[in-house]
Amino acid sequence: MPPGTRDYAIGDIHGRLDLLDRLLADIAGDVARFPAGRVVVVFLGDLIDRGTESRQVIERVCGGPPAEGPLAGARYVCLRGNHEDILLQFLADFSVGPRWFRNGGLEAVRSYVGEVDARLAHDHPRLQKLLYRALPTHHLRFLSSIPTRHEEGDYLFVHAGVRPGIALDRQDPFDLMWIREPFLSAREARSKMVVHGHTVVMDPELRPNRIGIDTGAWRTGRLTALVLEGGGRRFLFT
Numbered sequence: 638m639p640p641g642t643r644d645y646a647i648g649d650i651h652g653r654l655d656l657l658d659r660l661l662a663d664i665a666g667d668v669a670r671f672p673a674g675r676v677v678v679v680f681l682g683d684l685i686d687r688g689t690e691s692r693q694v695i696e697r698v699c700g701g702p703p704a705e706g707p708l709a710g711a712r713y714v715c716l717r718g719n720h721e722d723i724l725l726q727f728l729a730d731f732s733v734g735p736r737w738f739r740n741g742g743l744e745a746v747r748s749y750v751g752e753v754d755a756r757l758a759h760d761h762p763r764l765q766k767l768l769y770r771a772l773p774t775h776h777l778r779f780l781s782s783i784p785t786r787h788e789e790g791d792y793l794f795v796h797a798g799v800r801p802g803i804a805l806d807r808q809d810p811f812d813l814m815w816i817r818e819p820f821l822s823a824r825e826a827r828s829k830m831v832v833h834g835h836t837v838v839m840d841p842e843l844r845p846n847r848i849g850i851d852t853g854a855w856r857t858g859r860l861t862a863l864v865l866e867g868g869g870r871r872f873l874f875t
Contacts, residue, residue, distance in 0.1 A: 638790040641674030643866040645873070646794055648681055649718065649834040651855035652688025652744060656875045657697060660860050661708070663873050668707040673866065676711040678702070679787055681834040682718025682796035682814070687741030687855040692748040692776070699779040717783045718796040718835065719814045720745075725780060728769055734761035741855075785813040788829065792865060797835035798847070801825055820847075832863060841872055 638644060645664050650657050661678075668676055680698055685691035702711040724745065726733045734742075738758070746764055747753050749771040757763060786808070787794040793805060795813040798820035803809075805828065812820075817836055827846050834851035841861055842849035854860035854875070862873040 638792075638865050638867055639675075640867075642677065642790070643668075643673035643675070643864065644677045644679060644789055644792070646679045646681060646832050646850065646863040646865070648850040648852060648861045649683035649837075649854060650680070650688075650694055650860060651683055651686055651720070651741065652691040652694055652748065653854050653858075653860065654688075654690040654693045654697065656854050656858065656860040657694055659875045660862055660873065661697075663875070664862060665707040667864070667873065668711075672707075676708065677789060678708070678711055678713050679789075679794050679832075680713070680715040681794060681832070681850070682716045682783075683720045683834060683851075684715070684718070685724060685745045686720045686737075687744055689744055690748055691745035695776050695779065699775065714787050714794075715779075715783045716787060716794060716796050717780075717785050717814060721780055721783065722814050727765060728772075728777075731761040731765040734764065785810040790865075791829055792832055793827075793829040794832045796833060798833050799827075799831055805829060821849075832865075843870075 684694045684698060698715050701713050702708045723733060723737045727737050743758060746768050750767045797814055798816045799808050800812045800816060801819050801823040821836060831847040833849055836849055837851050837853040838849050848863060850861045850863050852859045852861045860875045864871045864873060
């Protein structure tokens with residue numbers, strides 16, 4: 638990390654506001670105990686789906702850091718995950734509904750429109766309209782504008798990974814949000830260490846070329862933050 642900077646990278650949240658609030662409180666406590674000149678909190682994407690509070694998670698993140706306390710003045714950076722990507726696809730084309738709903742999308746819809754019965758759950762055109770009407774304008778603006786990558790010091794932050802054999806500055810945004818293999822098994826050295834979520838691991842996965850921190854929070858109750866400062870690395874967990 639650049640001198641004076643500390644980054645906290647947070648893995649996939651998937652609608653678990655309870656875990657996010659707990660981890661943000663832990664991060665605030667960490668900053669209070671060990672002050673840093675510049676604090677950056679990077680959300681690696683997949684804020685939504687599966688858990689029951691997608692809307693509330695988006696509101697917390699897009700609202701930015703608190704006005705008071707240890708995180709006041711911090712910078713929040715949120716990346717687009719494949720689940721945010723498919724929500725935007727659904728708003729443009731309801732035919733992606735079945736694929737999205739098989740992966741927890743219906744829980745995100747419920748967080749905006751309320752109860753969805755069995756019949757309505759299969760009426761994708763109707764659900765598309767309901768979601769579009771219920772989605773606050775600032776949420777749609779936020780989801781549409783978040784980037785797929787962030788660089789800080791010797792690290793590249795993305796949601797899913799990068800495609801081997803392609804220069805980092807020429808990566809396809811689709812891969813940054815969706816790739817698993819051949820990224821996960823690649824061993825090639827990169828100019829930057831890749832920090833990612835997307836693929837669930839029991840414990841943070843440290844490899845010579847990547848660090849994976851999606852610890853399956855929505856199912857396991859364990860949300861992970863990677864703390865980067867100077868040349869050091871450590872972790873915070875819920």
